Amino acid sequence: MPDPTLNSYLMLSAVLFAIGTAGIFLRRNLITILLSIEIMLNAVNLTFVAVDRYLGATDGQIIVFFVMTVAAAEAAVGLALVIALFRHKATLSPDAFTTLKW
């Protein structure tokens, strides 16, 4: 079994990113859309750390630290929005919110 190269890590990251994108297009549930966004952010994190390992630097890992923090903030605000929307219309399908009326 061949050792993993930088290409294999980048490939894995690309596959995860594509899965996240597919999730955003295909799912009609706000929570799952947020989860797909988290998958994409994780794929990006993996890219950063893999290239970091290749270059022997630590900048990538620090960027990952910031990406995680921003993802946490974004998840918190996103979920607050989901709660507010659900409280208003009792559904989690994004199609219920297509008109700009509240």
Next chain:
Amino acid sequence: MPSPETLAQLGVIGFTFFMLLNSAAVLVYMERKVAAFVQQRYGPYLVGPRGLLQPLADIIKLMFKEELRPKAADPLLFYAAPILSAIAAFAAFSVVPFGADTDFFGLLDRKIPLAPADVNVGLLVIFAVTSMGVYGIVLAGWSSNSKYSLLGGLRSSAQMISYEISYGLSFATVIMLAGSLSLGDIVDQQAGTWFGFLPKWYLFLQPVGFLIFLIAGVAETNRAPFDFPEAEQELVAGYHTEYSSMSFALFFLAEYVNMVTVSAVATDLFLGGWHGPWLPEYLGWIWFLAKVGFLLFFYIWMRWTLPRYRYDQLMEFGWKWLLPIAVINLLVTAFAVAWWGF
């Protein structure tokens, strides 16, 4: 054929696992006896000499009980929850060293740490695995599909994540003093004495930190006086209402092993681990056991002495008192380390 060091390490891992299981049994007995003496009665004394075989009887009883599951409960999550709790409890102990590095009296070529694994980021691993322990409780509460369980599960997990922050801040101060995240290094920094008699434990440098760690640890393990979520008088039995037989035993086991982990980590961080007077280095684990035993006794003593906090009092205490004190403690320690070079 793997090297003798690898085999010895595997042996240490197996031994630790075995001893954790035994410690849960010992704790069952200790809890009932201490509770009995606090309440001026005898406690178990029929089964075996002085009731020492009582835990065995308890385990056999639990094994023979019927395994019930409510019809509307989600089967996968219902059975996965106690397993998850137990896994997190055992995994947290995997980076805690309980003795000095040893080469088993020359049988091995080099010394191995007496811990299942002594990684460089050990303290963070404990924190990470403790955060994962929340899931067992949340899933138990949710999957039982019963209102007592759901409320108990939600309250319990909210309590655990609130006290995690103070928990983390209190050991951030120890990290600053020791300059390392590895528990083995932290214990080694606490060897020796000042003025010949005062041991160099971080307890004396960080008394506030030790208190915060213990309080947060008790809240993390859902023990009294912070055990509102599983209090019998309030919520039937909280998140493990619907569980019986071995699933319940797994929750029980997870709670006791969590207690042992918190005590062991407190011993390593603040009480000098396995260092102590009068005993040679390779018998240091006796001191470790004594210190952990004392902390466990303290845990049990607290449960049967103090009244329970109400849930809102508990949350207010965690956020409005413990967290600011932990932050101030961190700032003061940071100043002390930066200016006086501790």
Next chain:
Amino acid sequence: MDAMLFWVLATIAVTASLLVIAQRNPMYSVLLLIVSFAALSGLYVLLQAPFVAVIQIIIYAGAIMVLFLFVVMLLNIPTEEPTLERRWATGAGPRRFGAVLSAVLAAELYWAISSIQKTDLPAGVPETTVKDIGVRLFSEYSFAFELTSVLILVAMVGSIIIARKEPPRDHA
């Protein structure tokens, strides 16, 4: 040994992520995503980045996912309902188009990555200690660090305000 671990963890991560987007029950989706994060954490350890691996578990699996789980439990979200009447956005056609777009993205990325020559990871790289990261974080990246603390404060205050119930209106 390393190679086998990589393939095992990569398979777990990809399968779990696929199941996340394929599952109907949102509770299972969240739990499967936690599994995926744990696999990624293992991959970070393989990449000699133990600090990132541990904070992945602490932040993502231990905090963000607990938040998701609480929201799923408290809102008692039912398993996904069938599509609503607005066929132009949710019908089979547009969804298939979305799936095709994602497949196109995957194909493009595959082409881009396979045109890089095969680069091996240098062997014998020591694992990045927390000290290295700490030193760089607080010297070169200190401004970004302070900004993230402001960001987290803003996010906390914002999410509390957005999610709270309407305060009772004052009676004039």
